[in-house]
Amino acid sequence: MAREISRRGVLGGAAAAGATGLGGLVDPQDPQRPATAAAQTQRASTAMTPHIGTPTSRIDGRAKVTGAAKYAAEYNRPGLALGPGLAYGYLVTSDIAKGRVTQIDTDAARQVPGVIDVLTHQNRPHMADADSAYKDDVAPEGSPFRPLYDDRIRFSGQPIALVVAEEWETARFAASLVRVDYDEEAHVTDLHSQQGRAVALGAPASPAEAPFFPPKPRGSASVAIRSIGASAPLGASIANDDSVLDRRSLA
Amino acid sequence: MINFEYARPADVGDAVRQMAAEPGAKFIAGGTNLLDLMKEDVERPTKLIDITRLPLKEVTQTRDGGLRIGALVPNSDLAWHPLVEKRYPILSSAILAGASQQLRNMASTGGNLLQRTRCYYFYDTATPCNKRAPGSGCSAIDGLNRMHAILGTSDACIAVHPSDMCVAMAVLDAKVHVTGPKGERAIAFADFHRLPADEPERDTNLAPDEMITAVELPARGFPANYTYLKIRDRLSYAFALVSVAAALELDGGVIKEARLGLGGVAPKPWRDTAAEAALAGRPPGEAAFAHAADTVLSGAKGYAHNTFKIDLARRAIVRALTQAASGTPQSQSSKKIA
Numbered sequence: 001m002a003r004e005i006s007r008r009g010v011l012g013g014a015a016a017a018g019a020t021g022l023g024g025l026v027d028p029q030d031p032q033r034p035a036t037a038a039a040q041t042q043r044a045s046t047a048m049t050p051h052i053g054t055p056t057s058r059i060d061g062r063a064k065v066t067g068a069a070k071y072a073a074e075y076n077r078p079g080l081a082l083g084p085g086l087a088y089g090y091l092v093t094s095d096i097a098k099g100r101v102t103q104i105d106t107d108a109a110r111q112v113p114g115v116i117d118v119l120t121h122q123n124r125p126h127m128a129d130a131d132s133a134y135k136d137d138v139a140p141e142g143s144p145f146r147p148l149y150d151d152r153i154r155f156s157g158q159p160i161a162l163v164v165a166e167e168w169e170t171a172r173f174a175a176s177l178v179r180v181d182y183d184e185e186a187h188v189t190d191l192h193s194q195q196g197r198a199v200a201l202g203a204p205a206s207p208a209e210a211p212f213f214p215p216k217p218r219g220s221a222s223v224a225i226r227s228i229g230a231s232a233p234l235g236a237s238i239a240n241d242d243s244v245l246d247r248r249s250l251a
Numbered sequence: 252m253i254n255f256e257y258a259r260p261a262d263v264g265d266a267v268r269q270m271a272a273e274p275g276a277k278f279i280a281g282g283t284n285l286l287d288l289m290k291e292d293v294e295r296p297t298k299l300i301d302i303t304r305l306p307l308k309e310v311t312q313t314r315d316g317g318l319r320i321g322a323l324v325p326n327s328d329l330a331w332h333p334l335v336e337k338r339y340p341i342l343s344s345a346i347l348a349g350a351s352q353q354l355r356n357m358a359s360t361g362g363n364l365l366q367r368t369r370c371y372y373f374y375d376t377a378t379p380c381n382k383r384a385p386g387s388g389c390s391a392i393d394g395l396n397r398m399h400a401i402l403g404t405s406d407a408c409i410a411v412h413p414s415d416m417c418v419a420m421a422v423l424d425a426k427v428h429v430t431g432p433k434g435e436r437a438i439a440f441a442d443f444h445r446l447p448a449d450e451p452e453r454d455t456n457l458a459p460d461e462m463i464t465a466v467e468l469p470a471r472g473f474p475a476n477y478t479y480l481k482i483r484d485r486l487s488y489a490f491a492l493v494s495v496a497a498a499l500e501l502d503g504g505v506i507k508e509a510r511l512g513l514g515g516v517a518p519k520p521w522r523d524t525a526a527e528a529a530l531a532g533r534p535p536g537e538a539a540f541a542h543a544a545d546t547v548l549s550g551a552k553g554y555a556h557n558t559f560k561i562d563l564a565r566r567a568i569v570r571a572l573t574q575a576a577s578g579t580p581q582s583q584s585s586k587k588i589a
Contacts, residue, residue, distance in 0.1 A: 095377035173253055176292060190395065192556055 073168070087116055090171035092161035092178045094153045097187035101151040101160055101180060108177040109163055114170040118178065119162040124148045153182065156189070253289075256298035263430050263464060266302055271432045271460040273298045278462060280323055281357040283350075284366045292376050293367075293383055307361075307464055310334065316470035319428075322361030322463045326416065327352070329360060339472035340580065341498055344479040345419035347583040351488050361463035364417060364427065364443065367454065368410035368518075369490055370399065381407045382451040389451075397556040398492070401564070402548075403517040408451030409554060412444060412519050418496045419479060421520040422510035425468050431461035444519035451518075473498035473510065478574035478581045481514070482567050486586040491515030493564045495571035499535065506530050511543060511572070516551075516564055523547045535576035537569065544568035
């Protein structure tokens with residue numbers, strides 16, 4: 001039901017639905033009650049401007065202000081997609097900013113009833129070595145972060161062990177029993193004391209040469225709108241969108 | 252889960268008896284600070300004595316025209332109490348400058364007095380901290396100390412007391428009523444919180460087996476000329492870098508009496524009676540206010556990252572006294588600094 005209404009909303013006017021988010025899908029007089037499909041279509045087909053400056057009830061507002069809204073981890077109940085049998089993890093993180101882990105003693109943590117396993121760099125599952133094995137199209141340049149990869153500590157708070165238990169509280173308590181020995185190296189964490197070593201960067205010749213170039217967009221809003229058959233709210237800009245032209249030529 | 256006992260005492264006498272019998276116990280009311288500290292492993296109480304059902308939730312008028320605030324009155328209820336809004340608006344204002352609506356709904360009056368510092372090293376059990384682990388050293392003195400104190404520090408600790416409410420209570424000359432196994436006593440607000448000296452683990456002069464039962468305000472509330480000005484990194488839900496509670500009584504173009512307190516700059520709510528005395532008898536204005544600010548800050552000492560607080564405090568004091576003198580207190584809803 002909810003899915004059908006939302007598709008009608010999008011079909012009726014993508015711009016209007018986009019401007020109000022999910023707020024357009026409920027009756028503003030009673031956020032608990034979904035609006036009828038007819039009323040929804042009518043509202044969504046009006047122009048975009050009435051939505052600007054008009055208070056709109058959040059679909060999850062009541063649940064959040066009354067504390068009824070749940071975090072994803074709170075849905076561990078039999079019969080739901082996540083349960084039963086969902087386990088909980090709690091991280092043990094590095095106390096030092098730079099160095100190596102020389103020893104991790106997990107015996108005491110493993111003896112806590114309810115603990116399933118304690119993963120460290122010494123017993124983790126296989127992990128790819130090559131940078132190219134890690135795909136993340138919004139990550140900045142450089143080597144990816146590999147959790148529990150080896151004994152190197154690169155930053156304070158780096159995950160160095162994961163305690164897995166049947167209950168979250170058990171995992172948290174057991175994590176406090178993991179003992180870690182380090183070979184500590186000198187670190188630099190005080191930005192103020194390093195200001196004298198700052199390097200001025202020249203202006204890039206083009207945006208693509210900027211040292212922190214933002215990631216490329218992963219899709220095109222205008223393509224998405226065209227693909228569901230809505231009228232074009234972006235006007236002429238669609239004609240200039242290369243990805244739209246590519247799509248037509250493929251068709 | 253680190254197990255602890257949980258008890259719900261029948262009355263105040265029972266509560267302090269249970270506390271005296273168990274040195275590792277803690278009272279819990281709103282829990283807005285204690286639960287955080289337990290989750291971070293900073294506090295590991297062996298027993299929680301839940302006092303939330305004790306009859307300490309009343310705000311009553313005293314015989315001499317003051318107000319007695321029960322220790323369990325929530326911060327929200329106190330801020331919006333009609334008598335507080337009317338007679339002690341500086342207290343309402345200070346409370347509303349702090350935390351968030353949800354936290355103020357839970358937090359109690361007594362608990363606000365007893366909240367611990369938000370120094371990052373106090374919270375980080377991997378680092379030395381004399382307040383958390385006496386004798387282990389202070390990580391903040393040579394570490395990141397932008398939020399730390401410029402007044403009242405010692406070689407052992409430079410942490411600040413985080414409360415807004417307490418700054419207003421300090422300038423209002425409040426009294427803290429406490430009960431222990433030996434009976435009741437009242438502590439002047441100025442004597443309630445301690446400076447660290449060589450015992451930073453002791454935030455207050457409350458004995459380990461004593462419990463706050465009420466905070467009493469005297470009749471004078473300075474409702475005409477007051478302000479609570481809080482300067483912070485963002486306009487809401489942030490601790491003060493510097494805050495100023497200023498209250499004046501004006502009479503025929505001169506200051507008859509002044510009250511001046513600062514938050515965010517010292518290990519305790521920082522009231523300066525010498526600066527107050529220097530303001531008395533002078534006409535309100537830039538010269539008198541700047542002199543008062545200099546008096547407050549004459550002993551200020553900055554560390555690597557917080558020296559800016561000295562200038563910030565100087566300007567905030569002058570601004571706050573100007574707001575108070577002109578009868579235009581800082582709004583805590585719009586937050587735009589007037």
